[in-house]
Amino acid sequence: MCPHANGDALPNGTSQMVAVDMSNGATHTSSVKSNGVNGHSNGVNGHSNGINTGAKILEQQQRNPYAPRASDFLSNVSNFKIIESTLREGEQFANAFFDTKTKIAIAKALDAFGVEYIELTSPAASEQSRADCEAICKLGLKAKILTHIRCHMDDARIAVETGVDGVDVVIGTSSFLREFSHGKDMAYITKTAIEVIEFVKTKGIEVRFSSEDSFRSDLVDLLSIYQTVDKIGVNRVGIADTVGCANPRQVYDLVRTLRGVVHCDIEIHLHNDTGMAIANAYTALEAGATHIDTSVLGIGERVGITPLGGLVACLYAANPEYVKSKYNLSMLREIENLVAEAVEVNVPFSNPITGYCAFTHKAGIHAKAILNNPSTYEILKPEDFGLTRYVSIGHRLTGWNAVKSRVEQLGLKLTDEEVKDATAKIKELADVRTQSMDDVDSLLRVYHSGIQSGELAVGQKEALDRLLRKHREERQRARDASASQPPLQQIC
Numbered sequence: 001m002c003p004h005a006n007g008d009a010l011p012n013g014t015s016q017m018v019a020v021d022m023s024n025g026a027t028h029t030s031s032v033k034s035n036g037v038n039g040h041s042n043g044v045n046g047h048s049n050g051i052n053t054g055a056k057i058l059e060q061q062q063r064n065p066y067a068p069r070a071s072d073f074l075s076n077v078s079n080f081k082i083i084e085s086t087l088r089e090g091e092q093f094a095n096a097f098f099d100t101k102t103k104i105a106i107a108k109a110l111d112a113f114g115v116e117y118i119e120l121t122s123p124a125a126s127e128q129s130r131a132d133c134e135a136i137c138k139l140g141l142k143a144k145i146l147t148h149i150r151c152h153m154d155d156a157r158i159a160v161e162t163g164v165d166g167v168d169v170v171i172g173t174s175s176f177l178r179e180f181s182h183g184k185d186m187a188y189i190t191k192t193a194i195e196v197i198e199f200v201k202t203k204g205i206e207v208r209f210s211s212e213d214s215f216r217s218d219l220v221d222l223l224s225i226y227q228t229v230d231k232i233g234v235n236r237v238g239i240a241d242t243v244g245c246a247n248p249r250q251v252y253d254l255v256r257t258l259r260g261v262v263h264c265d266i267e268i269h270l271h272n273d274t275g276m277a278i279a280n281a282y283t284a285l286e287a288g289a290t291h292i293d294t295s296v297l298g299i300g301e302r303v304g305i306t307p308l309g310g311l312v313a314c315l316y317a318a319n320p321e322y323v324k325s326k327y328n329l330s331m332l333r334e335i336e337n338l339v340a341e342a343v344e345v346n347v348p349f350s351n352p353i354t355g356y357c358a359f360t361h362k363a364g365i366h367a368k369a370i371l372n373n374p375s376t377y378e379i380l381k382p383e384d385f386g387l388t389r390y391v392s393i394g395h396r397l398t399g400w401n402a403v404k405s406r407v408e409q410l411g412l413k414l415t416d417e418e419v420k421d422a423t424a425k426i427k428e429l430a431d432v433r434t435q436s437m438d439d440v441d442s443l444l445r446v447y448h449s450g451i452q453s454g455e456l457a458v459g460q461k462e463a464l465d466r467l468l469r470k471h472r473e474e475r476q477r478a479r480d481a482s483a484s485q486p487p488l489q490q491i492c
Contacts, residue, residue: 067318074259074288078319081116083267084308086295086339087136088119088148093299095343100132102342104139106296109335111141114327115308119146119293123162124155130162137163144206151189151209156196166206169196170238173221174213186221190228197234208267210238215246215254222254223261230262236291237262241280244273244303248283259288267291270306272298277306282314296339297347309336313352317379330386353380359389364399367391371405394435396427403444410441412448421458422447446471 087103090096098106110118118141123130137145144165149155151171159167171189172181184192193209200207209229211217226237239254246254251268258266268284270277270293281292298307309332316323323329333354340347349356359382361370369376370391382389393402400416400423407414407422414422422444429435429443450456450467457463 064318064320072286074256074286076285076288076290077282077315078322079290080285080315081291082308082311083117083119083146083291083293084110084115084143084295085119085148085269085293085305086110086299086308088121089269089293089300089305090295090339090343091121092301093304093343095345096299098342100128100135103132104136106335106338106342107136107139107141107143109331109338110296111139111143112328113331113335115143115294117146117166117291118143119148119168120164122147122149122155122159124149124158130158133162133164137165146206146208151192151196153192153196153199156199160200160203160205164205166208166235167200168208168210168238169193169200170210170212170240172213172242173211173218173225174216175218176216177213186225190225193225193229194232197229197232201233206235208236208238209234210240210267210269212240213242214239215241215250216243219254219257223258226258226262230264234264236265236267238267238269239284239289240269241271242269244271244276246270246280247274247276248279251280251283252287255284255287255289265290267293269293271301272303272305272307277304278310278314281306281311282318285315296335297345297351299339299343299345307352308332309354310352313380316384320381320384324384329384332385333387353385353387358382359387360392361389362392362395363397364402367393367399367402367405371401394426394430394437394440396430398423398426398430403440406440407444407448410444412444414444414448414451417458418447418451425461425464442471443468 086106087098091098107118118136120133120136121129123133133145133147145163146166146168147159147162147164148168148170149159151169156167156169171184171193172178173186173189178184178186178189197207197209209225211222211225214222229237237258239258241251251270255266255268266284266289268281268289268291270280270284277298281294285292292306292311294306294308294311295304296308298304298310312323312327312329312332316329336347336351336354347354347356352358359378359380361367361377366377370378370389374381374389378389391402391405392398393406400420403423403426404414404416404419407419425443425447426435426440429439435443446467447456447464450464455463456467
């Protein structure tokens with residue numbers, strides 16, 4: 001068993017784990033600084049820093065091979081914003097029902113984590129949606145509050161009266177949606193988009209225009225409408241992989257093309273139907289996107305969108321210091337538990353960062369390396385997320401270095417040969433059943449006692465079996481004696 005089931009409590013399986021304190025050990029290397037464009041930090045115009053800049057980037061690459069390369073002059077991997085859509089896209093998850101209290105709790109948690117934007121369901125969806133939108137706008141959060149509406153003047157009029165900081169406007173542009181959803185042509189879409197955007201702008205709040213089903217839309221249609229809305233002053237244009245069909249190459253090509261057409265920011269919304277959402281989000285930032293839509297645990301329509309935790313893990317690998325400076329990473333587990341409970345699901349065992357065994361090491365060669373330097377088998381530092389790494393040792397794959405670490409934690413003194421001998425016994429017993437940490441500790445203490453008393457030496461299997469059998473019998477007699485004691489009479 002591994003720690004952090006659902007993140008909020010350690011399961012019984014921690015009885016097989018050794019918590020590893022590496023506070024005095026080797027640490028992960030630092031990472032590359034931001035390397036953006038269009039006024040983003042460090043810029044691109046430049047050869048003003050000349051050779052020194054190139055040398056610095058080369059040095060950073062050597063420290064962190066996952067950092068943006070010098071040639072990534074458009075990359076925003078170290079200069080991005082998150083639009084957190086759990087309270088909009090997440091409401092479309094099959095199990096989701098968020099009452100006002102739950103919405104407020106999630107909004108506050110996301111704000112404490114540090115997301116830049118929180119997106120809410122359209123206030124035009126229902127009277128309660130409108131009331132909830134107004135309630136969250138009054139919380140005084142640091143994050144900007146957005147709402148997501150259809151490209152329709154009726155929706156826009158309702159949205160701007162709720163107190164939101166911005167309105168996200170969307171309309172389908174693919175032939176599928178134009179024929180089978182709203183039934184409008186591109187001329188109508190463009191005309192309506194201009195009307196809605198100009199109305200929202202008169203209210204002095206942000207406005208984003210997004211196509212829907214962008215990757216199945218005609219490229220000429222897309223670029224034409226994006227150029228039009230850019231000229232009238234939208235804050236962002238949005239690309240949406242509504243059915244999750246895009247791959248990283250397609251995402252890079254479309255975002256890169258759009259980056260050369262518009263001057264405003266670029267947001268991207270990526271569904272995860274084919275498992276590409278995180279990779280596509282990272283690629284979009286490399287190509288020049290500035291804002292990524294996420295939801296906690298990726299919940300949303302069908303299998304959802306880019307998960308907040310997964311995206312953070314990916315971006316942390318590229319630039320840990322930047323991500324740590326932006327977000328309160330130790331909040332992530334709390335947020336995921338909150339949302340998981342609200343929608344009645346478990347945090348997946350394979351979840352990045354907070355998954356069941358995300359920082360648990362089992363194989364012997366892994367354990368040895370981790371004990372020497374965690375960077376050998378970890379690209380993420382658990383302590384940066386308020387978590388702990390574990391080495392599992394009560395199994396047939398265990399190695400003597402991991403067992404030696406436990407011996408030292410218990411304050412026992414054994415030579416390397418003695419530790420190897422004890423490890424062989426652990427592996428033998430683990431071939432029958434996995435050994436709990438209590439089982440392992442008992443064996444190590446018995447072995448140590450036998451060595452100290454002279455009753456045991458390396459290689460004496462029968463003597464060790466005899467000592468272990470004697471120890472089990474003594475423990476059983478103690479349990480029996482405890483069970484036979486009469487209960488104390490209550491004194492009144």
